[in-house]
Amino acid sequence: MATGDFIRDIIEDDLRTGKHAGRVKTRFPPEPNGYLHIGHAKSICLNFGIGDQYGSRTNLRFDDTNPAKEDVEYVESIQHDVRWLGFDFGEQALYASDYFDEMYELAEDLVRAGKAYVDHCSEDEIRDYRGSLREPGRPSPYRDRAVEENLTLLRRMRDGDLPDGTCVLRARIDMSASNMKLRDPLLYRIRHEHHDRTGDAWPIYPLYDYAHPLSDAIEGITHSICTLEFENNRPLYDWVIEHTGVSERHGFSRPQQIEFARLKLDYTVMSKRKLLLLVEDGHVSGWDDPRMPTIAGMRRRGYRPEAIRAFADLIGVAKVNSTVDIGKLEFCVRDDLNQVAPRVLGVLRPLKVTLTSWPEGEVEELTGPYFPADIGKPGERTIPFGREILIDRDDFSLDPPAGYQRLAPGRTVRLRHGYAITCDEVVEEDGEVVALRASHVPDSVGKTPAGVDISGVVHWVSAAHAVPAEVRLYDRLFSVPRPEEGAGDITETLNPDSLEVVGGAMVEPSLDGAKPGSHWQLERVGYFVVDAVDSEPGRLVLNRTVTLRDSWTGTAEAPAPQVQEKSAKAKTRPPKKSRVEYRAEARLRDPVLADRLAAWPSAYGLSEEDADLLTGDRPTGDLFVEAIGAATPAAVARWIVNELPPALGDRELADTALTGPALGALVAAMEAGEITGPVAKDVFAEMVETGADPRTVIAERGLAQVSDDAAIAAIVDGVLAANAGKVDEYSAGKTALFGFFVGQVIKGSQGKANPQVVQRLVRDRLS
């Protein structure tokens, strides 16, 4: 189920143009400093999904460049989670540290080429020299050190001669770049630190901006997909690959970095730091606490990989930062479990019901299928039934509200898969209902005797046969939708009811000995999983994965309050310099432009706005002047203002073959009605490309406007005949289709049909 997102669009384009010689290769590059969470799952599904789709194996590569923060515990859990999600990265994961030798060699190359230098500034000095968002940085005093000296120093760094923090290796790019990432970024820092894989071999470690592009290039990655916050790093990514020549060295095309929006979810947090805090401060039982958005937590909660992958599919991939409604995840989980979880009976808070009409000691074996008919799966189990049964307290009401479909005094309900029973008597103690006495309706299993009025269906277990279970009811971790946006500590908004342990639950005997990790639906209650950690023979522990959807609006609890506290970050930014100002400045510098602005509106009948746009630079204005010979100046101006920029793309006017006289001729032809607007745009595109003469193109291709009723009517009839269904919809009131018909006719004429004539004829035919 390949969804077409913007990344796959890029890949398709690259495949068409042969950019990477037909190869597609992606990677997932986690830093082993925490457990994977649902946000990573989105990225994993994206990268591995693309790999699967294009038949290439996706690399799992650990970005292990900072030994101080990383741990083998995480590399193991990450591999386990990726495999559990259903993805294959081969026998071995890869490691950035495997490329340390080559990275170092390339660093020496950079130094030799004068593109990197060793800087002895302190951390504070480096920050200071870097400047700020508004001021450019200043060169470090060490920036122009001799190549030989840099080389010697770099080798001393590598040899471990220098203590931590004495110096760093920096790329020599541009200290005044407006993109801060380009202000001589750090490549290597000294860290006398033991590394899990390279041991004590290296006292220096590369930084992300250096290690990451090199790792991608070495592995022959074609599309390096990362999150939005790395957009500013892309020029640096490209710089490293270009100036080290690493791709060429390995015989690969250069990888392309593409950024997408990371996943955010309601009612939870996603940053590793905050998750770690929840674990360390004991707000949850560990990384795999079922309330955690970690893969491990969701697994223990009972989410299956299928559900997580479906979720990744559902939310799509885009460049807009957005927060996904956690209900979508729950939908995917239910949708998945609905197909696979056998249905069984269990009561959370038992209320004893004695069936006075049922003989003491008599047990009947009822049977119930594991799946409802629409799932279409086989299997059934027996359910013992006796004089004493247990139902859920929630299924009885002394004073039932309107529409209540459960048990109440005098009412009759169906016991799921069993008899109908009627509540005869309520046993109360201290004003509390402690038990019920009821009678069964004879011969009501599988049928309803005439005259019996059944209020609803209720789940139950036999008191004598049921097995006890500990049930853990999980709910969202936070009580507010955006815990990270509040002013204070995130722990202040933790949901106090995110875990409720129900000790006295009773489930049907078939659940005795259920396998840890197995999924069940307790009918009318929810989906549950047998806890993989705490459940053992003789002690059944069930985690509620997700509730059943509940569409009963009768007494539905009020929806969680939508706390809106967006003011926290609603600081308004000062306005930035607009393009108007740039044009105004240009006119200040160049009196010719200023004169043009002053003179042209009255001289040529231009609007102030068009005049402004035409006089921001010389070439645009020159083009205008050269073009107005044959055509009306205002029309030429409109064309330059509206049609030139999209035709230009990133090019400068001077880089195209477009000339003023040719443009004038085109506009004149259009004004004279010789050609239509759409045709003019096509011709214009070609003029920009090749410098063709518009008259020649029009004549040679026969692009003259068609206004002849008969010719157009023929096309109209053809279009209406080919879209009979749409015509019916139109007659039925869908008038928005009018534009569709007009568009089809104009396309049918290759854009040559006079639009007014088309409109008139379509209108005639349709009425």
Add this chain to the structure above:
RNA sequence: UGCGAGGUAGUGCAACCGGCACCACGCCUGGCUCUGAACCAGGAAAUCCGGGUUCGAAUCCUGGCCUCGCAGCCA
């Protein structure tokens, strides 16, 4: 503030070259039902704002507004 990215129903995501605003979750109605589930049918609900180009603008031009990211020897 310099630079970069972005703004389509409540939510998420589409609409290649200007021509039917798509789909899904959620919500509301109804149907079916021995799960108030599932399933089926129907419905309400959106192009950030202003101006312009065009027969026609979510899409092109233009002005504005709003949001996010960048000043770690983190990634």
